[in-house]
């Protein structure tokens with residue numbers, strides 16, 4: 001087990017398999033890079049191969065990594081995601097975050113390849129509003145969600161990025177998730193420092209209070225100390241990283257960029273550690289280094305020592 005200087009064990013990898021995406025979400029932080037995503041058909045010679053991804057995960061699994069989330073860009077713009085899942089699933093639990101637009105005809109194959117769970121970003125249930133926010137169509141996404149549930153990929157989390165205007169859609173989303181077996185709702189606090197739109201920032205305490213008022217019970221997850229609320233039949237989880245030292249102090253995740261760099265924190269793009277061309281020993285050293293150098297982005301404020 002690799003543990004950093006703040007006592008945080010590394011148990012999760014979040015791997016971006018591509019920078020390419022077929023949607024254009026107005027808020028997109030492109031996995032913390034703050035750069036625009038690439039177009040789906042653009043050349044992708046720098047993307048890691050399935051074999052490269054497998055090797056990173058194999059070495060990481062030997063030192064305690066248990067879960068891997070595939071992300072992007074949009075992972076399903078790659079035709080070989082099923083192969084990636086097939087290679088990883090004997091080693092770790094594999095999940096994926098997708099925009100869902102290409103899920104309908106691939107959900108079953110992904111499940112057969114060993115995918116454990118899938119998150120689908122659904123910011124609105126209204127086609128026009130959805131298209132405005134995401135630069136894509138809602139109908140195929142909802143068909144993808146249904147196909148994933150039919151394939152047994154449950155519980156399936158619908159991701160909703162929370163910014164000021166999105167708060168209006170909250171009740172509708174909770175109600176939708178509550179009446180659809182197998183769905184949960186995951187609210188992701190808008191990360192304004194990455195999307196350059198500070199006007200959209202929200203008061204997350206008010207959201208917690210609103211959910212708590214509606215909830216019959218709530219529990220805290222170990223990961224990031226995220227809170228989950230039971231509202232009617234729906235489970236609603238709040239991912240609230242902004243200015244949250246408790247979130248950072250309970251982060252057990254390292255990211256891997258599409259071109260094979262290890263990244264210790266979503267908010268940092270310095271100190272990336274290259275893995276390409278390394279043998280297993282070199283890979284392990286790279287993992288040790290990124291863990292040794294990782295620090296919580298938001299840190300607890302320690303009391304000023306009293307003079308004695």
Ligand code: SAM
Nearest residue numbers: 027028029072073074098099121159190191195
């Ligand atoms: N294309 C996939 C998708 O749409 O889910 C995966 C990549 S996307 C970058 C991964 C997650 O990051 C999505 O759930 C998305 O909603 C979230 N995200 C993107 N930009 C964000 C921002 N500025 N603040 C908070 N979450 C954001």
